[in-house]
Amino acid sequence: MKRPQTVLIIDDEEGIRSFLEIAFRAGGFDVVHAATAGEGMVQFAARQPAAVILDLGLPDEDGKDILNRIRCVSAVPVVILSVRSSEQEIIECLDAGADDYIVKPFRPGELLARLRNVLRRRMSTEIPRTYAIGRLSIDLSARTIRKGSEPVRLTAKEFQLLVLFLENLGKVLTHKYILRRIRGPEMASDVEYLRVFIRSLRKKLEDDPSDPQLFVTESGIGYRLVLPEGKGTPEDSAVP
Amino acid sequence: MSSPSHDTATLRSEERRAGGVHSGRLGRAAQYIIAAAGVSIVILACAPFAGFLGYHSIGLVLLAGITSLSLFLEIGPVIFAALLSAVGWDFFFIPPIYDISQHGVEEIIILIMYFCVAGAMGTLTSRVRREDRARRRAQESANALLSLTRDLSHAVSTDDVVHMTVHNMEAYFGAKAAVCLLREGEGGELMQHAGGTFSLTEAEMAAARRACGSGQFIVKEQENDEAAAYLPILGPRRPLGVIALRRAHRHASFPLDSPLIEAFAKQIAVAMERESLTERQKKSGLIEESERLFKTLFSSLSHEVRTPLSTIIGASDNLNEPFIASDEFLRGETVREIQGAAARLNRVLGNLLDMSRLEAGFLRPNFEWCDMSDIVTGCVRTVRDELAGHPVELDLPGNGPLVRVDSVLMEQVVRNLLINAAMYTPPGTKITVRARPLDTRYVIEVEDAGPGIPEGARSKVFEKFFRLPNARAGGTGLGLSICKGVIEAHDGIISLEAGAAGGARFVIAVPLTDRKLPTIDDEA
Numbered sequence: 145m146k147r148p149q150t151v152l153i154i155d156d157e158e159g160i161r162s163f164l165e166i167a168f169r170a171g172g173f174d175v176v177h178a179a180t181a182g183e184g185m186v187q188f189a190a191r192q193p194a195a196v197i198l199d200l201g202l203p204d205e206d207g208k209d210i211l212n213r214i215r216c217v218s219a220v221p222v223v224i225l226s227v228r229s230s231e232q233e234i235i236e237c238l239d240a241g242a243d244d245y246i247v248k249p250f251r252p253g254e255l256l257a258r259l260r261n262v263l264r265r266r267m268s269t270e271i272p273r274t275y276a277i278g279r280l281s282i283d284l285s286a287r288t289i290r291k292g293s294e295p296v297r298l299t300a301k302e303f304q305l306l307v308l309f310l311e312n313l314g315k316v317l318t319h320k321y322i323l324r325r326i327r328g329p330e331m332a333s334d335v336e337y338l339r340v341f342i343r344s345l346r347k348k349l350e351d352d353p354s355d356p357q358l359f360v361t362e363s364g365i366g367y368r369l370v371l372p373e374g375k376g377t378p379e380d381s382a383v384p
Numbered sequence: 385m386s387s388p389s390h391d392t393a394t395l396r397s398e399e400r401r402a403g404g405v406h407s408g409r410l411g412r413a414a415q416y417i418i419a420a421a422g423v424s425i426v427i428l429a430c431a432p433f434a435g436f437l438g439y440h441s442i443g444l445v446l447l448a449g450i451t452s453l454s455l456f457l458e459i460g461p462v463i464f465a466a467l468l469s470a471v472g473w474d475f476f477f478i479p480p481i482y483d484i485s486q487h488g489v490e491e492i493i494i495l496i497m498y499f500c501v502a503g504a505m506g507t508l509t510s511r512v513r514r515e516d517r518a519r520r521r522a523q524e525s526a527n528a529l530l531s532l533t534r535d536l537s538h539a540v541s542t543d544d545v546v547h548m549t550v551h552n553m554e555a556y557f558g559a560k561a562a563v564c565l566l567r568e569g570e571g572g573e574l575m576q577h578a579g580g581t582f583s584l585t586e587a588e589m590a591a592a593r594r595a596c597g598s599g600q601f602i603v604k605e606q607e608n609d610e611a612a613a614y615l616p617i618l619g620p621r622r623p624l625g626v627i628a629l630r631r632a633h634r635h636a637s638f639p640l641d642s643p644l645i646e647a648f649a650k651q652i653a654v655a656m657e658r659e660s661l662t663e664r665q666k667k668s669g670l671i672e673e674s675e676r677l678f679k680t681l682f683s684s685l686s687h688e689v690r691t692p693l694s695t696i697i698g699a700s701d702n703l704n705e706p707f708i709a710s711d712e713f714l715r716g717e718t719v720r721e722i723q724g725a726a727a728r729l730n731r732v733l734g735n736l737l738d739m740s741r742l743e744a745g746f747l748r749p750n751f752e753w754c755d756m757s758d759i760v761t762g763c764v765r766t767v768r769d770e771l772a773g774h775p776v777e778l779d780l781p782g783n784g785p786l787v788r789v790d791s792v793l794m795e796q797v798v799r800n801l802l803i804n805a806a807m808y809t810p811p812g813t814k815i816t817v818r819a820r821p822l823d824t825r826y827v828i829e830v831e832d833a834g835p836g837i838p839e840g841a842r843s844k845v846f847e848k849f850f851r852l853p854n855a856r857a858g859g860t861g862l863g864l865s866i867c868k869g870v871i872e873a874h875d876g877i878i879s880l881e882a883g884a885a886g887g888a889r890f891v892i893a894v895p896l897t898d899r900k901l902p903t904i905d906d907e908a
Contacts, residue, residue, distance in 0.1 A: 231750075231792055249730055336753035339786055343755060347782070354757060354780050361762045364750070364792035 149194035151259070153177040154184035154210070155225060156203050160248075164197065167252035171260075181205035185213060195259055198242075199225040200233055208236055215241045221262040223255070231364040238318050238365070245316070245365075261314040271311055277358060278372045280349060282310070289349075296348050301326060305345060309359070309369035318366040342367060415457050419465035422453045427472045439477040443498055446473055447505070454506035455513065462506030470499040525644045528556045532648055536655040542663065545655045546579035549627060549648075554581070556638050557645065559629040562611070564592050566625050568660075574626065584611065584628055592626040599623060601649075603641050613640045615649050619657045627652070688732045688860050692725035699725070727769075731803075735862040738796070739848070742869040749790035749873050756780075756787050756794075756819050756826060763798040764817070770803050773811040779818040787826045788897050793870045797878075800863040801830040801890050808852075809834030809887070825876075826896045831889040842880045867892075 151173045153164050158179075165175045176191050178184035181204045188196065196214060200207030211222060224237045224245040234245045243262045246255050275282040281290045284307060289296040298306060308317070308325055319335050326341075327334065342361075346353040360368050426449035430442045446469045454462045474495055475484055487495070535548040546563045553561035562580030566572045574593050576584055584592060588611045595602045595614035602614040611628040618624070627649065629640060638644050699721045708714045741747045757780035764776055798817070805815045809832045818829045837845060837852065844850045846868040849861040867890075871878040876894035883889035 249726070336786055339753055339755045339758070343758075343783070354778065354782060355761050355764075356758075360765075361758050361791075363759070363762055363795045364752075364790075 148172055148174040149263070150174040150176060150191055151195050151197060152184065152187055152191065152193035153197045154179075154181065154202065155197070155199035156180065156201070157199070160199075160225075164252060164255070167256055171256045181210045184210065188214065188218075193220065195221040195223065195263060197223050197225060197255070197259070200230065200237070201227065208233070208240060211237055211240050211242055219266075221259075221266050223259055223262060225250075235318050235320070235365055238316065239320060243315065265313065265315065275310060279351060280358075282306070284310070291349065298345075298348060301341070302345055302348070305341060306349075309367075313369055314371070316362050316366050316368040322366065412458075412460075415461040416464055419453060419457055419461040420468060422449060423465050423469045423472060425449075426469070427476060431476065434477055434481075439473070439479070442477045443473055443494070447498070447502055450502040450506055451509065454509040457506075457510070459507055459510045462510055463503050466499055466502035466506055469502065470495055473498065525638070525642075525647075528552070528638070528644060529647055529651065531555075532651055536651060539655055539659065542656060542659045543577075543579060545652065545659055546577045548655075549652050550579060550581055552648065553627065553629060554632065556648075557629065557640055558632055559612070559640060560632045561630075562628045564589070564596070564626045564628065565656075566596060566623055577625075580628075582630060588628060592628050596623050596626045601641075601646065613645075615645060617649055617653045617656060619653050619660075621657075624653055624656045624660070689729065692729040692732070695725035696722050696729075732860050735860045735866060738866045739862050739869075742866060742873075747793075747869065747873055749793055749870075751788045751790060753786040754789050754791045754794065755784075756789075756828065757782070757784060759789075759791055759794050760798055760817055760819055760828065763795050763802060766795075767799050767802050767806075771806045771815070774806045774809070775812075775814050776802070777814060777816045779816065779820075781820055784819070785821050785826070785896060787894060789874055789894055790870075793873070794894075797867045797870050797892065798828065798830065800867050801892075804863055804890075805830060805832040805834070805888070813887075821896055822893070824896055825893040828892045829889055830892075831883040832887040833883070833885045834887045836882055836886045837880060837888050839882075845880055846878065 151168050153161055153168075153175060155161050155164075155177070156179050161177045161179070165177065168175045176187050176193060178187045181202050184196075184198075184202075187193075198207055198210060198214075202210070207224065207226075211224075214220065214222060221243045222241070224234060224242045225248060226234055226237075226245055227248050238245065243265075244258050246258060273283065273285045275284075279292050280296075283289075287303065289298060289306075305322070305326055308322065319338055320333070323331055323334055323338055327337070331337070342359055343353075346356050346359050350356050350358055357372050358369055360370050362368055423446075426446055430437075430445055434442065450462065450466050450469055453465050457465070471484070474487075474491075475482060478487070478491055478495070532548070532552045535552060536545060539545045539548055542565070546565075549563055550561045553559050560581040562582050562584050563577045564574045564584070565577050566574050574589070574596055576589070591602065591604070591611065592614050595616045599616050599618055601616065604610065604612055604614075611630050613629040615627040615629065616623055616625075617627060631640065699718045702708050702718050703715065708718060738747075760778065760780055764771070764778065802815065802817070805813075809815075813832055813834045815833075816829075816831045818827075818831070820827055841850075841852060845852075846864050848865045850865075851861040868878050871892055871894065874894045876892060878890065878892050881889045881891060
């Protein structure tokens with residue numbers, strides 16, 4: 145039998161820790177928790193968790209500092225818990241290497257889904273070369289994309305952006321990150337360019353560009369490529 | 385403004401201020417030297433003509449010289465020059481030359497008359513000049529005072545008054561100024577205002593406190609960089625503060641100890657008193673307003689918070705009942721009740737937090753170029769649960785211009801409008817969202833096909849805590865005023881109109897910066 149994976153929850157709120165523990169155990173995880181950053185780091189070293197759920201509002205240390213300390217020693221997946229209106233902090237954490245974030249109040253089911261997504265992404269060492277997403281079939285090796293039976297032509301930059309999203313399937317990408325990867329570090333603040341870019345990508349790939357289902361906007365933070373519910377995942381998407 | 389008289393006046397005042405004996409003699413001595421030099425030059429200039437001109441003509445030339453000297457010298461040096469030129473005339477030109485004593489009666493009379501005329505002319509010119517100068521200085525003082533008064537009358541806050549004071553002190557007294565204000569109340573501290581052009585040292589603060597306490601104008605001899613004068617600002621009821629002055633340069637229109645400065649202080653005191661009264665009045669108005677808000681807030685909140693809380697408490701108690709816990713349907717219903725109440729509580733608290741951020745002025749939009757269509761579709765997605773049963777029709781441009789807004793705040797506004805439309809219309813009522821650029825603005829409309837809002841209430845819906853008399857429970861009366869606050873922070877307008885089908889139509893218009901879309905420079 146597979147040993148359950150351990151999740152470390154660092155949150156100073158007793159209630160949140162306890163309901164997350166219930167949800168995670170129900171979801172097949174083992175749970176350790178810590179109420180402070182200091183305790184969290186001790187637990188982190190002792191238990192070597194498979195993932196960390198980190199609250200930004202801890203009493204003893206800034207969430208971003210803990211993230212940096214974790215990142216110094218490990219590439220373990222980290223999901224940030226935050227409150228609304230701290231977009232800047234969320235962006236900083238994502239840029240500092242957090243894998244995902246969720247805003248309080250949230251449903252544990254949603255957090256569990258995010259966590260599974262992050263873990264799956266981390267486990268797949270190889271990026272699949274073919275995808276079937278909704279009506280789209282994408283073959284990265286052959287650089288061909290079809291929407292239904294129609295071939296879709298992307299520009300070189302659009303293709304590059306699509307690959308970036310596919311490599312980070314389900315993960316939110318900050319504006320800065322995308323721009324740095326697509327246009328280089330000196331253009332990292334040109335959000336205007338990114339908006340137009342995303343618009344053209346949606347126009348070519350979405351079923352209804354005015355109601356995007358794939359390239360989802362995370363307001364004030366970035367974009368995320370999500371799979372339409374119940375439709376193709378990279379694992380079962382081998383296109384013949 | 386740099387006539388000789390002017391320089392002399394400054395020079396004299398400088399002497400007086402410094403009070404030093406040496407510098408006093410220097411100015412006067414310089415005048416005598418100029419007088420002697422002037423007379424010598426005229427005599428030397430006349431010397432070559434002595435051979436063929438009569439000494440009478442030369443006397444007239446010397447007289448002209450004295451007259452010109454009197455234009456810029458004081459009376460003493462002018463008389464000295466007259467005496468000198470009389471002696472010089474006699475010695476060099478009146479025969480016998482190079483001899484003072486051997487003259488006939490006529491020569492002696494001419495000489496005496498010459499001295500009298502020269503002296504009288506010089507004195508008169510000098511006096512006229514002095515009067516003229518006094519008149520001009522009075523005029524300048526009046527102008528300076530007028531300029532100060534005009535500046536002060538434009539001031540709308542104490543900060544403005546301080547700014548104007550510093551500016552005028554620099555302009556007319558050539559002094560850097562720092563303003564200290566006395567806090568109101570018992571044992572009020574003297575605090576330096578940030579608007580000054582230098583900061584006071586501890587010693588200078590002590591001197592300022594003395595000036596403020598005594599109400600006396602203190603002028604000090606300036607050493608190093610110390611403040612040279614402390615001018616108390618005396619209000620009608622109490623001292624308001626002190627202006628500390630450091631001489632910055634010598635070419636000022638007025639000395640620091642001229643009576644004008646006291647007049648300045650009086651004007652400044654009046655302006656400060658006025659501003660402090662206005663501020664106090666404003667503050668008491670604010671307190672009244674916030675008391676009213678507080679009361680409304682409490683009556684509204686105790687209801688809005690307690691209702692969902694009682695649902696949560698009651699429903700979770702029910703979950704402990706074996707009867708409910710064992711029945712899958714009842715359990716599901718109870719859990720849904722708890723979830724609904726929690727969502728409602730979350731909304732109430734969210735509104736309150738937003739409102740307090742708006743009120744406290746912490747809300748500063750983080751402007752970015754945004755795609756409005758994207759913002760609207762994002763909103764519709766996030767409020768899907770709250771919109772249950774209401775079909776939403778979107779009319780969005782596929783390729784509209786980008787708009788400079790805060791996407792998070794903008795989303796919140798649209799979300800609030802959507803939730804509002806869903807909450808206050810019968811289930812199943814259609815909601816339409818339209819977005820489009822219109823001239824210099826970008827317009828978003830959220831329209832419902834519900835019963836609409838009576839015309840009389842339309843302008844009131846944006847007021848804090850306003851709720852329609854027959855409104856259903858579940859709102860705080862804050863949502864729309866938050867929308868208004870956010871849109872105004874974007875320099876935009878939000879309004880409520882009657883929709884085409886008689887429903888409510890909320891219209892948001894934010895400025896559209898004319899800017900071409902960037903082109904994506906790459907090859908297929």
